[in-house]
Amino acid sequence: MTDAAMEISGVTPDRFTRGSRLVDALSKAGLAFAILAVMLYGSFVSPAFFTSGNLLNVLTSMSIVGIVVVGMTFVLVVGGLADLSVPATIACGAILSLGLQPMIGPLPAFVLAVGLAGLIGLLNGVLVGYVGINPIIATLGIGTIGLGIVQAAVGGVIVYGSNPASAEFAKGRLFGIPVVVLIFLLIALIGHFVLSRSFWGRWTLATGGNYSAAEASAVPVQAVKAGAFVITALASGISGGLLGLTLQSARPLIGAGYEFSAITAVVVGGVSIIGGFGSVPRAIAGLIFVQLLTNVMVLGGVRTPIQGFVLGILIVGAVGMDAALRKRGVA
Amino acid sequence: MRFLALASRHRVVIILGLTLIISALVVPGYFSASTLGLGLDRAATIGLIAIGLTVLLIAGQIDLSGGAVFALAGIVSVILQREIGILPAAIVGILAGMLAGAINGALVVGLKVNSLVLTLATMLIFRSLAHWITNSQPVSGADIMLSLALAKIYLDVFTIRSALFIILIVLLHVWLTRTIPGRNVFAVGSNPAAAKESGIASDRIVFLGFVFAGTLAGLAGVLQSLVTNTGSPVFGSELTVAVIAAVVVGGTRLGGGRGSALGTLGGVLTIGSLTIAMEFQSVPAYVQQVVSGLILILLVVLDRAVTTKGRAPGTRPALVRDNPITQGGNT
Structure with missing residues (x-):
């Protein structure tokens, strides 16, 4: 996977990565070391850490965030900073896939919910890619509007599921592995393939690496940029739908905080916040680290606010390190 | 297009x-x-934060953590009331806001990170701190009579809070248009490199801009807590979009280098009267959010449509690639 990433970034005018193979290797080793350290610490702190029940729980909750992380990787790599409309798209996926069940059946409801989430992403994409609005402002605004509309549509109340069979499916296991985890792995594989092996991925890396050069090389930069936001919205829609189905209830604020979890995972994984560099496996390694850390904190009895605090510090640290390392890479 | 430009101005x-x-x-x-006075009082909260944000946006930066600082400062001022008295507690609350702003500023200037991303992270940190201190419970102050005194209406229109807002906005207007430091803020925002070449201490201005924004958000939070006699970790979470919308309505450009205090006054009054009108019609809070989101997006799109006018296609400034680390927001 890493070789592939290097190859691809070799295609783009990589003013960031050239001459920084050492930095690259160090950051990768650092991440692996951090994951191992957290696991080691976890096994000391709590005997419950290395039980299959706990690890399975981590894996399941990781999968829900992970689906968003795959999309968010595209947004960061294309130079789109971040997508703050994730809570809205998750709520859209969860509320609609439960709320529409009585009317049109579970599967069409799920598909429609994901489709409408994708529509929110399309709005983001058009504003960012074609109109040229700052991504954070655009997604903040569209997210506020989308969440408001979803809340208005259900009257601001909690929606409950009415189809036990779909709940069974979402909570079920295949070959002993939770279905949600399998769906996450599938989406991660597709995302990795698209980003590292397909023309779309090359265009995404090129657009993020050097917008003007990519534009001059006839890359459809505006569409590529917009596409990243559509991908994120579709992914969050799926994630929200699965979340709704597993919980069998959906509040309008069900997706609050997921945008930060996803952004933290991606930047901790070493995907550059200024674009042009990154891969799905890196982001997932970041996700594993953050999720294990959170799990260890929960097992150690650390209260929820402190976890948010730690996430914030991790983002600042990762972004600061990114800025420092990239600059060295240029020189 | 000429009509649009005129309408935009x-x-x-x-x-x-x-x-x-x-x-x-x-x-x-x-x-x-009395209705106007009420509207003005409601607008004053948004207004005080907007004053700080106006300066930051003109300097080409943005602060998304205002709402969290608002909550944190309010909590600090309420919690300390019993220990050190009401006035010292209020001062410490404002100082807490100032400190939060200084942290934002030091990190943006020191790490050379995009202020959108950085203040997103510090927003999470400050919000978590607010939850941490209060155990996620609202806290109440020592003296309920004080809030009555603060809510009193003088001269039929002004409360202490709204009078303070009006005075500060007039001072800001004078400072921005009549003094050298005020002019320097515009210089830093429109072209940081050129400003530096002309001997303006860009970094210092940016840092002080963040301190100023933090202090104002803290002041607004302390006043809100004194008026309601409560400090709550969830205060101000809906303010971010409303404040940015108010400033953008006032004609301040997200890209930096353009804006005015009187424009912000108009924007704040607009958002304030919209809120009052919608509350009078008992429009639910989430619909109000949709309205402020829509205003924000529409105006940013309008700005974009006007500013890209007259440039040859293809020479459009690349969105995020234009030196995104050292500069903050780009429209």
Whole structure:
């Protein structure tokens, strides 16, 4: 996977990565070391850490965030900073896939919910890619509007599921592995393939690496940029739908905080916040680290606010390190 | 396009006029002094934060953590009341806001990170701190009579809070248009490199801009907590979009280098009267969010449509690639 990433970034005018193979290797080793350290610490702190029940729980909750992380990787790599409309798209996926069940059946409801989430992403994409609005402002605004509309549509109340069979499916296991985890792995594989092996991925890396050069090389930069936001919205829609189905209830604020979890995972994984560099496996390694850390904190009895605090510090640290390392890479 | 440019330049007047007309139609007795006074008092909270954000946006930066600082400062001022008295506690609350701003500023200047991303992270940190300190419970102050005194209306229109807002906005207007440091803020925002070449200490101005924004958000939070006699970790979470919308309505450009205090006054009054009109019609909070989100997006799109006019296709400034680390927001 890493070789592939290097190859691809070799295609783009990589003013960031050239001459920084050492930095690259160090950051990768650092991440692996951090994951191992957290696991080691976890096994000391709590005997419950290395039980299959706990690890399975981590894996399941990781999968829900992970689906968003795959999309968010595209947004960061294309130079789109971040997508703050994730809570809205998750709520859209969860509320609609439960709320529409009585009317049109579970599967069409799920598909429609994901489709409408994708529509929110399309709005983001058009504003960012074609109109040229700052991504954070655009997604903040569209997210506020989308969440408001979803809340208005259900009257601001909690929606409950009415189809036990779909709940069974979402909570079920295949070959002993939770279905949600399998769906996450599938989406991660597709995302990795698209980003590292397909023309779309090359265009995404090129657009993020050097917008003007990519534009001059006839890359459809505006569409590529917009596409990243559509991908994120579709992914969050799926994630929200699965979340709704597993919980069998959906509040309008069900997706609050997921945008930060996803952004933290991606930047901790070493995907550059200024674009042009990154891969799905890196982001997932970041996700594993953050999720294990959170799990260890929960097992150690650390209260929820402190976890948010730690996430914030991790983002600042990762972004600061990114800025420092990239600059060295240029020189 | 010429019409759009004209409309964009005078939009504060147009939008404020339209809002006032609509409000007057919806709310009977809207122009009575007591209703106006109430509206002004409500707008003052948004307004105080908007004053700080206006300076930051002109300097080419942004602060998304205002709402969290607002909550944190309020909590600090309420919790300390019993220990050190009401006035010292309020001062410490404002100092806490100042400190939060200094942290933002030091990190943005020191790490050379995009302020959008950085203040997103510090927003999470400050919000978590607020939850941490209060155990996620609202806290109440020592003296309930004080809040009555603060809510008292003088001269039929002004409360202490709204009078403070009006005085500060006039001072800001004078400072921005009549003093050298004020002019320097515009220089830093429109072209940081050129400003530096001309001997302006860009970094210092940016840092002080963040300190100023943090202090104002802290002041707004302390006043809110004193008026309601409560400090709550969830205060101000809906303020971010409203404040940015108010400033953008006022004609301040997200890209930096353009904006005015009087424009912000108009924007704040617009958002304030919209809120009053919608609350009078008992429009649910989430619909109000949709409205402020829509205003924000529409105006940012309008700005974009006007500023890209007259450039040859293809020479459009690349969105995020234009030196995104050292500069903060780009429209």
